Amino acid sequence: MRVASTRVGARTLVRRATLLATMALARATPSSPPAAPPRFPPSPVAARVRVAFLGGLAGDALALAGHYEYDARIIAAKHGGSVTNYAAPGSNHGVGWGTANYHPGKVAGDLTDAGDVALITLEHVLDLAQRGERYTFDGLEAHWRAEIEERGYGACNFISVGREHSGPCPAGLRPGYLNGGTRRTLEDVAAATARNGGVAPSGPARMALAADVNCLVSATHFLPLFLLESDEAALADAAVSTVFLSHKNRDPVAAAAFLARALHRLLHARAPLRQALQGAADEGGDAFISACLANAVAKVEEVNAPGSALGALGAPYADDAACTSMARLWDVGRSEPIKVGKASPTEGALPSALYFALRYSDSLERALIANANVGGDSAARGIVIGMLLGAAHADDPAAIPERWLTGLNARARVESLLRDVAAAAAAHGASDKSEL
Numbered sequence: 001m002r003v004a005s006t007r008v009g010a011r012t013l014v015r016r017a018t019l020l021a022t023m024a025l026a027r028a029t030p031s032s033p034p035a036a037p038p039r040f041p042p043s044p045v046a047a048r049v050r051v052a053f054l055g056g057l058a059g060d061a062l063a064l065a066g067h068y069e070y071d072a073r074i075i076a077a078k079h080g081g082s083v084t085n086y087a088a089p090g091s092n093h094g095v096g097w098g099t100a101n102y103h104p105g106k107v108a109g110d111l112t113d114a115g116d117v118a119l120i121t122l123e124h125v126l127d128l129a130q131r132g133e134r135y136t137f138d139g140l141e142a143h144w145r146a147e148i149e150e151r152g153y154g155a156c157n158f159i160s161v162g163r164e165h166s167g168p169c170p171a172g173l174r175p176g177y178l179n180g181g182t183r184r185t186l187e188d189v190a191a192a193t194a195r196n197g198g199v200a201p202s203g204p205a206r207m208a209l210a211a212d213v214n215c216l217v218s219a220t221h222f223l224p225l226f227l228l229e230s231d232e233a234a235l236a237d238a239a240v241s242t243v244f245l246s247h248k249n250r251d252p253v254a255a256a257a258f259l260a261r262a263l264h265r266l267l268h269a270r271a272p273l274r275q276a277l278q279g280a281a282d283e284g285g286d287a288f289i290s291a292c293l294a295n296a297v298a299k300v301e302e303v304n305a306p307g308s309a310l311g312a313l314g315a316p317y318a319d320d321a322a323c324t325s326m327a328r329l330w331d332v333g334r335s336e337p338i339k340v341g342k343a344s345p346t347e348g349a350l351p352s353a354l355y356f357a358l359r360y361s362d363s364l365e366r367a368l369i370a371n372a373n374v375g376g377d378s379a380a381r382g383i384v385i386g387m388l389l390g391a392a393h394a395d396d397p398a399a400i401p402e403r404w405l406t407g408l409n410a411r412a413r414v415e416s417l418l419r420d421v422a423a424a425a426a427a428h429g430a431s432d433k434s435e436l
Contacts (some may be wrong), residue, residue, distance in 0.1 A: 013154065037132045038228040039428035041268070043422070048267045048394035049226045053118070055390020055412065057221065058083075059368045059382030059405045060115035061086050067103050067112055070096040070342060071318045076373065081102065082316070084373040086407045091164060097337030100163035105156045109409040113154075114217050114378040115178040117303050119410055121148050122224040122417050129424035135228055136240040138202045144245050145200075148186065154178040178342075181213035182246040194210040207241075210248035216349035217380040218247035219256035223263065223387055227421050230265040236284075250289060251346035258289045259384065266391035273361050273392045277354065292347070295326050296354035316373035317361075323374055342376025353381040357388045364389040365401050386416040 041133040066075040067228030069092035075083060078090070089103040100346060103112060111119070124143040128135060134322035147153045154176035166405075171173050178186075178332030188209040193200045201209060222239035229235050239260035243252050261280035266326070271279065274297075281293050299322045303311045313316055320342070327340035340348035353371075360367035367385050372378050405411060 007010065008032065019303070023286040036134060037099065037233075037428055038129060038134050038425075039230045040129075040228065040425040040428065041226065041230045042276070043425075043430070045230070045267055046227055046422060048391060051275075051394040051399060052267065052387045052390035053122070053223050054262065054405065054408070054411070054414065054426075055364055055386035055400055056118065056220070056383040056406060057111060057115045057386065057410060058364075058400055059386030060111050060373045060379050061109055061117075061408055062105070062368050063378035063403070064089050064103060064106060064110060064112055065108075066372055066375045067379045068092045068097075068100075069378065070094070070339065072316050073372055075375050076316065082369065084369055085395065085403065090166075098163070100158045101165055102158050103177055104158055104161050104165040104170035106390075107409070109407045110175075111410060113179060114220050114379045114383045116176055116408070117144065117221045118223060119414065120144055120153075121221050122421075125224040125227055126421050126424070128228060128415050129421045129428075130425075132428050135238050136224055136242065137207070140242065141171040141199075141202075141206060141245055145189070148182075151354075152429070177218065178213060179213075179246070179276070181211035181215055181218065184211040184213070185209060185246045203409050204258050205249075207244040207248065210244045213247050213252050214249040214251050214346055215247055215377075215380070216252055216255060216353070217233070217344065217377070217382070218243045218245070218249075218368070218389075219259060219346070220380060220383045221245070222256060222260060226267065227425070229281045230268070232261055232268075235264055236260045249346075251350075254284070254286045254289050255292075255346050258284050258286070259332065259387070263387060263391050266388070267394065273357065273388065276392075277358075277388075282321055288347075291353065291356055292351040295351040296358055299326055299351070299355050300359045307411075316370060319370050320374045322355055323348070323376070326351045326355070331406045341377070342374060344377040344380060349377055349383075353384040353388075356381065357385045361389065361392065364393055364399050365404075432435065 051207055062083065065087035067073055067089065072095060086108040088108045089106050091099055091101050094102065119363060120143065121140060124140050134327045152174040154177040156173035157178055161170065179293065190208060223240045225235060225238050229238060231346065236257040239256040240253055243256050258280050261283055262276045265276035265279055267366055277293055280292050303322055304309060310321055313321055323341040324339045340346065341352055356367045356371045360370060362384065367389055368382060370381050371385055390399060
């Protein structure tokens with residue numbers, strides 16, 4: 001089944017999603033910080049957010065080595081048959097964009113841009129928690145842009161140092177991947193700032209400058225906001241606003257709201273995964289999201305059916321074929337068509353991520369290993385899978401393999417930030433009682 005075939009009235013859906021996104025952004029972006037303090041979650045929920053966040057980072061870090069390699073056979077050959085532990089990135093074949101080391105300067109246990117921006121969001125959340133302020137888009141946008149323009153995130157990238165660069169970055173250059181949507185947005189913000197006498201745009205004017213590029217990764221940065229807010233609708237609005245750091249395409253906008261609602265049901269209500277996903281899709285009422293979820297469910301049923309030709313392919317090729325078959329081929333006039341089911345666009349990446357989460361719902365470890373061995377934009381999928389299954393298994397102390405926690409280079413920083421957020425929440429009178 002192809003996601004594209006389910007898009008009845010696509011233009012109507014785009015207009016509707018654009019209007020809803022604008023309304024959500026207006027709610028999430030007051031001109032000045034509101035006087036009311038954050039609505040901190042109960043400490044049991046915050047503890048589950050920690051597991052979900054680390055699960056997402058683990059999924060991102062595991063994907064680093066094979067990120068943008070689209071041939072599962074090459075990934076298997078490079079990694080002794082299967083990626084099961086963190087490994088350094090190398091030269092991978094990004095279909096349509098050529099061969100490159102897309103993450104120069106990164107080492108085993110590091111993050112791609114998916115995890116890096118989520119960590120940047122967590123840093124900003126700590127600042128808000130300590131000041132006792134609620135989230136606004138403008139505050140996060142200023143922090144995110146300062147990380148890039150003032151503190152040099154992404155100065156060492158495959159464009160600046162060369163496609164085949166290996167080893168450490170040149171002195172003074174900080175590694176990081178700036179995707180095409182991010183680069184375009186930053187250029188447009190800089191031009192608008194220059195036109196405005198050096199004053200950066202803010203609010204809806206700034207959001208309008210985000211690139212209209214369809215990448216699921218832009219919908220994966222919001223989870224730290226769960227440490228400042230407990231209301232599902234408010235979190236969905238806030239999650240939508242984070243997409244507009246770099247992207248404004250309707251698909252990741254819809255995906256962010258859906259994922260926020262699903263995670264809220266997992267973390268607060270402790271709903272089963274399938275129920276949380278279906279409830280979130282129903283609540284949002286977005287036909288595209290409903291189609292993504294339906295496609296994922298159908299593909300899991302197909303691969304698991306007795307005598308299934310798809311299931312008979314075995315690992316990792318059954319999962320590879322499952323992802324590829326859920327979306328169209330995209331002939332962009334480059335060297336070869338892109339298999340969208342494994343690529344960055346939300347129409348393939350979201351149902352593929354949901355497929356892995358549902359097929360391997362009993363094991364975060366198995367799900368993330370399966371995802372990493374398929375390749376493509378495995379990082380965007382990996383952080384989504386890790387968040388969902390981390391949330392679903394958050395009360396299991398062994399949900400995330402210890403070797404992945406130990407090997408995660410950002411772990412000490414993450415744990416320190418989370419402890420400080422918890423201390424700030426306690427100082428502002430957050431409850432340590434369950435809300436259930």
